[in-house]
Amino acid sequence: MSTILVQVIVGGLLLGAVYALFSSGLTLIWGMMNIVNFAHGDFVMLGMYVAFVIWTLFGAGPMLGVPVAALLLATLGIVVYFGLIRSIMKGPMLAQILGTFGLALLLRYAAFWWFGANFLSLPENIVGGTFDIFGIRIQASRLLAGVVALLVTGGLHILLTRTSLGSKMLAVAEDSTAAQLMGIRPDTMQAIAWAIAAGVTGIAGALIATFFYIVPTVGETLGIVAFVTVSLGGFGSVPGALVAGLLIGVIESLSAYWIGAVYKDIVVYSLFLSFLWFRPQGLMGKS
Amino acid sequence: MKFKHIIGLLGAAAISVGLAGHASAQQTIKIGAVFPLSGNAASAGNHAKAAIETAVEIINNAHPELGNFPLAKDAGLAGLGGAKVEVVYADNQGSPATGQNQTLRLITEEKVVALTGAYQSGITLTASAIAEKYGIPFVNGESVAANLTERGFKWFFRVTPVASDFAKIYVDFLKDMKAGGAKIDTVALVHDNTEYGTSVASVVTSVFKDSGLATPLDVAYAANATDVQSQVLQLKEKKPDVVIMVTYTSDAILYSKTMQALDYKPPMIIADDSGYSDPSFIKAVGKISQGVFNRSSWSVGPKGSPTALIAEMYKKNSGDEMDDTAARQMQGFFVLCEAINRAGSTDPAKIQAALKATDLKPDQLMIGYKGVKFDDKGQNVLAAGVIIQLQDGENYVAVWPKGSAEKPPVMPYKGW
Numbered sequence: 001m002s003t004i005l006v007q008v009i010v011g012g013l014l015l016g017a018v019y020a021l022f023s024s025g026l027t028l029i030w031g032m033m034n035i036v037n038f039a040h041g042d043f044v045m046l047g048m049y050v051a052f053v054i055w056t057l058f059g060a061g062p063m064l065g066v067p068v069a070a071l072l073l074a075t076l077g078i079v080v081y082f083g084l085i086r087s088i089m090k091g092p093m094l095a096q097i098l099g100t101f102g103l104a105l106l107l108r109y110a111a112f113w114w115f116g117a118n119f120l121s122l123p124e125n126i127v128g129g130t131f132d133i134f135g136i137r138i139q140a141s142r143l144l145a146g147v148v149a150l151l152v153t154g155g156l157h158i159l160l161t162r163t164s165l166g167s168k169m170l171a172v173a174e175d176s177t178a179a180q181l182m183g184i185r186p187d188t189m190q191a192i193a194w195a196i197a198a199g200v201t202g203i204a205g206a207l208i209a210t211f212f213y214i215v216p217t218v219g220e221t222l223g224i225v226a227f228v229t230v231s232l233g234g235f236g237s238v239p240g241a242l243v244a245g246l247l248i249g250v251i252e253s254l255s256a257y258w259i260g261a262v263y264k265d266i267v268v269y270s271l272f273l274s275f276l277w278f279r280p281q282g283l284m285g286k287s
Numbered sequence: 288m289k290f291k292h293i294i295g296l297l298g299a300a301a302i303s304v305g306l307a308g309h310a311s312a313q314q315t316i317k318i319g320a321v322f323p324l325s326g327n328a329a330s331a332g333n334h335a336k337a338a339i340e341t342a343v344e345i346i347n348n349a350h351p352e353l354g355n356f357p358l359a360k361d362a363g364l365a366g367l368g369g370a371k372v373e374v375v376y377a378d379n380q381g382s383p384a385t386g387q388n389q390t391l392r393l394i395t396e397e398k399v400v401a402l403t404g405a406y407q408s409g410i411t412l413t414a415s416a417i418a419e420k421y422g423i424p425f426v427n428g429e430s431v432a433a434n435l436t437e438r439g440f441k442w443f444f445r446v447t448p449v450a451s452d453f454a455k456i457y458v459d460f461l462k463d464m465k466a467g468g469a470k471i472d473t474v475a476l477v478h479d480n481t482e483y484g485t486s487v488a489s490v491v492t493s494v495f496k497d498s499g500l501a502t503p504l505d506v507a508y509a510a511n512a513t514d515v516q517s518q519v520l521q522l523k524e525k526k527p528d529v530v531i532m533v534t535y536t537s538d539a540i541l542y543s544k545t546m547q548a549l550d551y552k553p554p555m556i557i558a559d560d561s562g563y564s565d566p567s568f569i570k571a572v573g574k575i576s577q578g579v580f581n582r583s584s585w586s587v588g589p590k591g592s593p594t595a596l597i598a599e600m601y602k603k604n605s606g607d608e609m610d611d612t613a614a615r616q617m618q619g620f621f622v623l624c625e626a627i628n629r630a631g632s633t634d635p636a637k638i639q640a641a642l643k644a645t646d647l648k649p650d651q652l653m654i655g656y657k658g659v660k661f662d663d664k665g666q667n668v669l670a671a672g673v674i675i676q677l678q679d680g681e682n683y684v685a686v687w688p689k690g691s692a693e694k695p696p697v698m699p700y701k702g703w
Contacts, residue, residue: 261508
């Protein structure tokens with residue numbers, strides 16, 4: 001294999017890890033309460049701006065930006081749950097869709113108003129530049145995002161499958177009335193789920209900001225990939241999102257390299273649709 | 288019900304206040320401006336708005352310090368008894384369909400007498416079609432896709448140079464650079480799949496072929512990319528001597544970041560304006576794009592000159608330095624207002640006739656064209672431009688042709 005081809009695959013894997021990272025929050029909400037959070041991409045956007053503000057105020061990189069973004073977005077997640085989600089969950093399906101869509105627009109235009117329309121960017125070397133391993137270039141910022149993606153996916157998986165908090169959350173997801181009879185408060189559990197999902201999305205945003213541009217509409221660009229990743233991985237499956245993210249990243253890179261970048265979406269989406277034809281629940285979703 | 292009543296009353300009150308205001312105030316000339324004020328090109332759209340606002344400020348107030356510059360000396364339009372210009376902005380949201388709807392709204396509801404916009408060629412295409420249908424003059428200052436003036440339109444006027452003009456400038460520039468020892472045997476053309484990207488790419492390709500230069504390697508990609516590593520690796524493998532970039536701001540930033548990450552420096556990059564001229568591109572990644580060539584028709588000029596004064600006013604409005612795109616938009620708007628002034632009327636047909644008779648000399652312009660004069664298709668035949676270079680990563684300087692150059696071109700591309 002030529003060095004360039006290895007580079008394409010490595011780049012695809014790192015890109016895929018990032019896709020997985022910003023999709024895990026979406027899949028969690030989906031799995032927990034069957035709500036599609038259309039504001040997800042805009043949560044990523046807010047995480048990016050938090051990282052930018054932290055850098056302008058303190059000159060600090062993701063070491064500070066990531067925890068602050070996680071905390072702020074987790075708080076926002078709780079506010080959104082009690083302020084919006086709790087009431088629209090009782091409404092019809094359409095209200096749920098339009099509710100989070102409205103939230104997306106609110107956040108996007110608030111960002112326009114507060115930060116302006118200009119493209120922003122963190123300094124290139126904020127996460128220690130680029131390694132060169134036998135001619136393969138690996139950007140430290142993307143590698144960091146990839147490692148965090150693995151950690152977050154692993155952490156969420158353990159939380160959901162091995163801890164009592166996770167069991168309670170899943171119990172609420174399965175049957176909230178029955179869970180309530182067992183002494184679990186659905187409200188608390190769902191608020192926690194929103195906090196975790198939004199917090200993780202904040203982490204994703206703060207990390208993506210180290211190698212991507214920052215602009216109020218960036219959630220639009222990234223949001224679609226998150227939805228595709230989650231549906232390919234299986235609604236609600238955190239490990240599924242990881243595998244799906246990596247798969248999409250590598251397929252995108254290879255098809256862009258071999259066939260041409262303008263065709264890569266055709267390749268990705270036709271593979272995606274034909275896969276769903278055979279397995280509508282996604283890679284690791286429950287049928 | 289009650290709520291509806293209140294709304295109704297408020298509406299009536301607003302209308303009567305509006306009417307009363309109208310009767311007592313001086314006549315205002317309403318001009319529509321369609322720009323991407325939100326969406327992924329919002330950065331460019333908001334700079335456009337600042338440019339138009341600056342022009343309105345110059346037109347509506349007396350600015351004798353701008354000398355021979357048309358419409359600056361007196362307050363308002365002298366040809367219409369000092370009438371003030373009012374611009375109604377509409378947001379095209381980066382979508383051709385929205386641009387079309389907004390244009391329709393400006394014409395039918397806001398009753399604008401003329402239009403300008405719409406930044407993206409693909410949206411100028413749909414917006415101007417509505418203006419054509421309603422017989423409202425549409426003056427464009429910045430969209431370069433060739434086909435805009437090939438539709439046989441009677442109400443569409445374009446002030447900016449077009450893709451074929453710039454393609455010829457690139458050819459002459461490259462031949463000069465070759466004479467100076469640069470290699471230009473292989474060329475790659477990176478462009479997005481929008482109206483702008485595809486049309487400029489096809490014009491550049493055919494002009495290069497006709498001029499005996501190498502046929503460029505075509506690297507097309509979908510606009511607003513999440514990742515461009517594969518494209519950069521393709522370039523790295525093919526090793527072209529010259530890379531021409533035809534992209535909007537978001538992708539331009541991503542390309543610069545990715546080129547650095549993958550350690551790819553072509554000997555020469557020529558950017559086709561748009562993304563690479565956006566001030567937020569320079570702020571975000573100028574430092575890792577040092578030495579990139581670009582096209583421009585704008586130059587600040589010496590201190591105290593009319594252009595420098597205009598640039599200062601623009602900076603106050605936008606917070607950023609004047610760039611080529613904003614300057615071309617502003618010039619386009621001035622051309623429109625100068626025609627309205629000369630027409631001495633708000634009748635669209637008279638404005639159209641005045642636009643057709645436009646004959647501005649270089650010293651009446653704020654930009655480096657040889658003048659403004661429209662052909663039958665509505666294209667300015669005297670539009671011109673120069674090659675600029677981002678030498679220090681912060682400011683573009685004119686480097687070609689020799690007559691207009693502030694500094695000699697520096698080779699090869701330095702990057703970071």
